[in-house]
Amino acid sequence: MNRPSRIPTADIVRRSLPRRYKKERRFLIYGALSIVVCFLFLGIFFSGIFRMGWRAFFETRIKLPIYLDPELILPYNIKESDYGLVISQSLQRFFPDVTSRQEKRELSKLLGAGVEEVLKEFVIKHPEAVGSAVEIWLPAGDGINLINKGVISKERAIQAGLVTEGILQKFEQLSSDGRVSTGFNSRFFTSGDSHTPSMAGIGGAIVGSFYLMVVTFFLSFPIGVGAAIYLEECAPKSRLTDIIDININNLTAVPSIIFGLIGLAIFLNFFKLPRSSPLVGGLVLSLMTIPVIVIASKSALKSVPPSIREAALGVGASKIQTIFHHVVPLALPGMFTGAILGMARAVGETAPLLMVGMVAFVVDIPKKLMDPASALPVQIYLWSDQPDRAFNEKAAAAIIVLIFFMIAMNSAAIFLRKKYERKY
Amino acid sequence: MSVTFLGIFILFLFSAAYSFGVKRALAISRENSVPIRDFNSLPSYHGAYIALQATLPCIIILFLWFALEPVVISHILRINLQKIFPGIPNNELSLWLYKIKAAATGESSFFKIDESVRPLVSMYITLKHSSRWILSGVVIVVGLASAAFLFQRISPQLKARHRVEAIITGLLGACGVFAIFVTLSIVVSVLFESVRFFRNVPLWEFLTGTQWNPHIAMRPDQVATEGYFGAIPVFAGTFLISFIALLVAVPIGLFAAIFTSEYAPPKLRAIIKPVLEILAGIPTVVYGFFAALFVGPFVRAIAEQFQLEVASESALAAGLVMGIMIIPFVSSLSDDAMSAVPLSLREGAYALGATKSEMIKRVLIPAALPGIAGGMLLAVSRAIGETMIVVMAASLRAKLTLNPLDAVTTVTVQIVSLLTGDIEFDNPKTLSAFALGLALFVMTFLLNLFAFLIVKKYREQYE
Structure with missing residues (x-):
């Protein structure tokens, strides 16, 4: 009669409970681990880039007495004078023990490649100083710079041929004389690209990115908002609007490089617009940004309650009047938030810009929309491709600037949303 | 005549047309002692109607012109080049076009320009100049003429508001269709170039070949492996x-x-x-x-x-x-x-x-x-x-x-x-x-x- 296999269900459950709880705990740990991985990555990521990049914001300077020889710097020829010679003569006067030819050549490595420019700027600013000896802070050479910032050890720098023993001794001597300092590298923000890392800056790239943003905003915001208003308010629900809707959703998921391809095939090859110009880059970026703005604007319009429309229509406003006098003003903060987020995405976009030739080596800071220009993300790409570690450092510094921009834009969007968000 | 000037002209036309339209509507109301309330539309709609209707054609002309100008000029130059060098291959023709344009913009020291092509450089410059002048003339005439014509038509019966709203709806619709246009242009441009590719390389080879090495000779005299x-x-x-x-x-x-x-x-x-x-x-x-x-x-x-x-x-x-x-x-x-x-x-x-x-x-x-x-x-x-x-x-x-x-x-x-x-x-x-x-x-x-x-x-x- 009695079946031994029949155990009360409660017992089965009770017996299985420890096992199930253990599983539960394991599951929870997996979840927590995945979050930890994200945090860990972000931590490594930011600390790595910051540790690499912060040095590029600073430069090593050496104070040297420079005799502004009036025979070399002629008053009518200040801009064309041979400042390299002025500097090398002053260096020799300062280090009288350097005599051999090779040593003299090596001595020039003490200073950076752009010292002539710095001296020229100084003389243009103080023409009265010509003929006298002045003490000027000059940027140090790349090798010295890396050692002073602690990027590479002295031994490795000598091995790599960046500096020689003699130069290093001179540098240490200068250092103990208080002639060496580390200061903020403002040239990093004002100058264009260069072949020598110490002279390269993101000034041109920032201006290029700014032009790109201007073109993108003025094209994509009106068109995106217009399309959203049409789809949400004007057009009757039809097959056409359905197709447009699906289309816009699809466009947001099209790889960015495809937009570069149409930029190349249509704007460059067919319309013959100038290569590498912010105008073409901006056109391509606006094609990518428009769908983002349409979707954000549509949801902003959707969040305006129908009662407002009905009230306006009820007192006799026409449809367009209802939309532009009542609905759009209420939806505008949401639209702007979407636009800022779309622009933040566009400012970091690189691939389509490579396609329309914005990878050129651009030294001059662009002045017009048609000038060849670079952009911040493209500059990062170019510098991180360089084998020279000093350029990689610049790339990391440019990343810090770019991320700072993006955080600023995103905070602006969040601020807008918080400030103008309405609950109906 | 620069583009900036035309832009300023259009802006000026827009604001002038608007304010004259408003004033004209008010003047008609005073002269004919028809109160504004009996007008079909408010004076501001009359102004907006004239402003929009006068400037939109100008803007459309401007865009079409800029889109087509380089194409047309290149075509004219091509025909002339073919007269100078009969039977010239296509890629050399493009090179010449490039050189002519570079010479015209003052980067000529870079390339040597044959004496036979010299006239084309000045021709290019003249074409470009006259194109800009004609454009400016057309835009100004069209803008002013349509503004003047519409100005005459202002009356209490004119359904200005309906027209303005129709124009705005049309513009919004154009923005909406734009998304389809973008997708289409992706498909068309990519497809067009791909078809040209598959004329050279069979589709089957592209899809099933196991070797990818596209770096073939760019010029006929270059020695390189086959792609x-x-x-x-x-x-x-x-x-x-x-x-x-x-x-x-x-x-x-x-x-x-x-x-x-x-x-x-x-x-x-x-x-x-x-x-x-x-x-x-x-x-x-x-x-x-x-x-x-x-x-x-x-x-x-x-x-x-x-x-x-x-x-x-x-x-x-x-x-x-x-x-x-x-x-x-x-x-x-x-x-x-x-x-x-x-x-x-x-x-x-x-x-x-x-x-x-x-x-x-x-x-x-x-x-x-x-x-x-x-x-x-x-x-x-x-x-x-x-x-x-x-x-x-x-x-x-x-x-x-x-x-x-x-x-x-x-x-x-x-x-x-x-x-x-x-x-x-x-x-x-x-x-x-x-x-x-x-x-x-x-x-x-x-x-x-x-x-x-x-x-x-x-x-x-x-x-």
Whole structure:
């Protein structure tokens, strides 16, 4: 009669409970681990880039007495004078023990490649100083710079041929004389690209990115908002609007490089617009940004309650009047938030810009929309491709600037949303 | 006559037409002693009507002119060049055109211009100049004439408001259709160049060939190997890297979504969500930088510890970083899918005595599966279309391999490497990039469409 296999269900459950709880705990740990991985990555990521990049914001300077020889710097020829010679003569006067030819050549490595420019700027600013000896802070050479910032050890720098023993001794001597300092590298923000890392800056790239943003905003915001208003308010629900809707959703998921391809095939090859110009880059970026703005604007319009429309229509406003006098003003903060987020995405976009030739080596800071220009993300790409570690450092510094921009834009969007968000 | 001048003219015309229109309507009301309330439209609508109707044609003319001017001028120059050099091949013709334009803009010291072509340089300059003058004339005449004509028509009966609203609706509609236009132009431009490619290289070879080496001779006298356009290794590399990326992103993203939505207390959630958003907002070029300079060397160092042979640009490094990039994407999409599952299903599971993890595994995930699957498809499409990470961290050489420590190339890397620098549109090397672009577009388009349909169908189930 009695079946031994029949155990009360409660017992089965009770017996299985420890096992199930253990599983539960394991599951929870997996979840927590995945979050930890994200945090860990972000931590490594930011600390790595910051540790690499912060040095590029600073430069090593050496104070040297420079005799502004009036025979070399002629008053009518200040801009064309041979400042390299002025500097090398002053260096020799300062280090009288350097005599051999090779040593003299090596001595020039003490200073950076752009010292002539710095001296020229100084003389243009103080023409009265010509003929006298002045003490000027000059940027140090790349090798010295890396050692002073602690990027590479002295031994490795000598091995790599960046500096020689003699130069290093001179540098240490200068250092103990208080002639060496580390200061903020403002040239990093004002100058264009260069072949020598110490002279390269993101000034041109920032201006290029700014032009790109201007073109993108003025094209994509009106068109995106217009399309959203049409789809949400004007057009009757039809097959056409359905197709447009699906289309816009699809466009947001099209790889960015495809937009570069149409930029190349249509704007460059067919319309013959100038290569590498912010105008073409901006056109391509606006094609990518428009769908983002349409979707954000549509949801902003959707969040305006129908009662407002009905009230306006009820007192006799026409449809367009209802939309532009009542609905759009209420939806505008949401639209702007979407636009800022779309622009933040566009400012970091690189691939389509490579396609329309914005990878050129651009030294001059662009002045017009048609000038060849670079952009911040493209500059990062170019510098991180360089084998020279000093350029990689610049790339990391440019990343810090770019991320700072993006955080600023995103905070602006969040601020807008918080400030103008309405609950109906 | 510069473009700026025309822009200022149009702005001026707009504001002048508006204010004159308003004044005219008020004047008519006074002269004929018709009160404004008996007008069909308010004076401001009369002003807006004239302003819009007068400036819109000008703007359209301006845009069409700028779009067509270079095409027409190039065509005229081509015809003249063919007269000078009968039977000149097409690519030399383009070179001449380029030289003429460079000479006209003052970069002539760069090229030597034959005496026979000299007249064409000045012809180009004259054409360009006269084109601008004609344009300015046309715009000014059309703008002023239409403004003057409409000015006469202002009357109490004029349905200015209806017309203005019709114009505005039309403009909005044009913006709406723009999206279709963009998609069409993608399809047309990419398809057009691809067809030209497949005229040179058979489609079958492209789809089944196992050798990819598009670097063929650019000039006839150059010595180079013949190009191979078998895209299989390129696609294989793309899928290998995407697969690695998904191996990272899917479990981490899914568990991150489950943890944030089901387990994390609100305070923790308020920290996790922004962190994931930051991950999503980092530009891909920054991920690429990280992959190339940090993860790549790290992977190599680890592999060398185990005496493994590893390429300097391994698929693993690119895939890992790409996976991290996709995590927020996967987690937010699966979060959406899971939060759409009605509360009653969860409560039913709890009532039967399920633990939280059992509820999630047996009820929540199966119920949300279509949505999650749709999200995964979107993630796949993201991974195969991702460009900067692979451009910076993957290799250029196409190799057919499954070894994640080996160097592989991807579709996007090939497109970038084929199309950067100076390019000519009439050789298979350039065109092959468009064929790859077409393949990429079709793949991602199908994945997106499929994902969209799944998600849409699934959402409706519980509504």
